[in-house]
Amino acid sequence: MVQCASEISWDPAETDGLSEDWLDRLLVAVDGHTVVRTPVGMLFAGVSQIERLLAHPALKVPVVEQYELMGVSEAILERARRVILGLDGVPHTRLRRLVSRAFTQRAVERLAETMRSYLVPRLDGVDGEVDFINEIVGDYPAAIIGGLLGLPAADLPHLTSIAQVITSSQFSLDVDRAHQYLAAAAECDAYLADLVTSKRKAPGDDILTHLTQVEVEGDSLSDAEIVSLCASLMNAGIDTTRNQISLGMILFARHREQWNRLRDERVLVGNAVEEILRFLPVTPLLTRLNTEGLTFDGVDVPERTYISLGVAAANRDPTFNSGDAMTFDVSRPNPRHFTFGHGAHFCVGAALARLEMRELLAQMVSRFGCVEVVGQAPRRSAMGVYGVKSLTLRLDRQCQKACKHLDR
Template identity: 30%
Template sequence: MSDGSPFLETSPSARQAKFAELVESGPVHHTTLFTGVPVWLVTGHAETRQLLTHPNVVKSLTEVPHREHTSDDLIRATNTHMLASNPPDHTRLRKLVSAAFTRRRIDELEPRIKQLSASLLDEMATQGGPVDLLAGYGYPLPITVICELIGVPSIRRDEFRELSQIAMTGPMRTVEVYLAAVTKLIELIRTMIEVKRATPADDLLSALIAVRDDGDKLTDDELTSMIYLLLIAGHETTVNLIVNGVYTLLKHPEQLAALRADPSLVASAVEELLRYDSPVMVSIPAVTNGPVEIGDVTIPPGSVVLAALASANRDPHRFAAPDTMDITRPDNSHVTFGHGIHHCLGAPLARLEARIAFTDLLDRFPSLRLADPAEEPARYPGLLLNGMARLDVLID
């Protein structure tokens, strides 16, 4: 593998081909990322699940983007959340956050998501010529949902979107651009917390401020970090799921026809789209605090490790015909949402949004098609996200 080459590829087919090469050559690889950081990259499905649950694999702040230039205050404000924590801190945080971010709260969003979806599709229908699905639907639906869920004022949503994109692609940004964006984002979150403390509302931020467990509560840094995580992870991955998913369906007309013929397949289709074209490429970096045996490889202590979710989801040792898109695929145990204690808390919300998005879009526009079927929309280069900048479609 040459310097993290799958992550710098902007062609989705070339990116996936290089991930496939990794899987074919073995489940564990020692390489150097484009950032210059040496890592152990785990690409096999079984090995990825093993890595994500290994007791000697722990979260560490040493792998924060531009760590040497970032103040301790900013590190604490952005990384004192569940995804960056280890037990027992992780156990405590997940319990507190789960008490506020309940399944009931997510399920109650369904009517509002449908309302937002219908409104966005109405607006798209008024546009002539090619429509950018990302700008018109794939982005505004998830960002509005997560901002309304948290309690972000509507006038701030575009600003949050711009800042979160920079934060999520930190290794690709200059120190100055990255730090300015993250600093501004934390300032906005702290201001929101002050407002909600003074005037609580029926939103997730107010619930997180109020949540208690035997007198325990979230600290200020835990609150800012959790909102920071929810704002970024709560919409970026769902944007990619929707847009990549529509592109994949349009490139597989027989699968699209099957879904149109039987809309009840949408839940299964979402799982296959999560597997086939994962909205994220790798897990958050972790480190080993002792020897870690993965397959027949021993990863030494003090190593940075990454689970290559995109390749694990195409592992032929786990999935029959892994490069075939099949919306009826049984036993679809993809690892897109992770595995183990850090399994994505927001997975039910992402699935709900995707089911509504695909159902409504295909129902509203029976003639939906790619504006240029021969064009392969470029993906953003980078380590974590697998998303595109735009997707032009025709809807008439």
């Protein structure tokens, strides 16, 4: 039987704007326990627990249930019912199968040159301070996923802003932020609905056009289904990757010896991507709702309990990774993590995100001898996509002076 810690004061919803690592508070809250009661339900942080719970048929992503609690309109609930993240079983498999081929390892590798074409001119002119999010990485994932979906390039900056609102507030327990999400989601849906109409009239070589033409077991997708699916791909594909890249840069600023190691052994770039994903993930928590009462590892979990899965804590479990799991080490053999999830809802765009990170990191280590954070890097809430609100870096091509060892 697993010991369940008594309820703690730490609330996973109260994480907005932290200047320190949110993960530090999670680790202190768990304090060696793998099950913790929180003000909003229960938190499981064990490696085996997370692996089994993410595959458990009684647990679902509470997309609809969250808005039912808020008493929103039926129109909003109807939209939520179509979101692929909240679907399970046959409906989920049906939609996921339609897009999964576009995101296989082989398929995304073809995009490597496109990524380099985006990155090279932006990085070539940098030598010193740079607004990393707005000038380098802000529209990078949008340009790639936008090309796959067939989104006009001129619209990508605005769509990036919409995606940021959606992913940072989608699972917020704050009513005001939930309404911000709903307004952004409505704007996103209206935009994509117009684009679906355009693609039916003038097809292109892209995922959105494919979805307007495909048949599944003799049935075509409705416009509402296409809009919902593309919105999910767009929003997840834009905001998660740019925040994960930004968190990675903060890690390298803190651990200059790891940046130097990577510059000396560039074959480690792919491994470094996995270590970034493991050590400081954009998904430190995954939220589920259990649809039936269950006893899990000897702990009673009542029906309709909100369950937080402490991915970030499990990623640093010493039984899950070799060596000192509490250190950031780009040479760690086979870094393991739950950052992309597990089971039926494993991130469909994982291969794309990995390649985007790998290509950016490869370009940066070939140019810059030093990475330093300038000023503060205020954090976003961990309820949704974790990351930074702003990030100024000093990227020096010749790092002759000692860079400061930062811990912000």
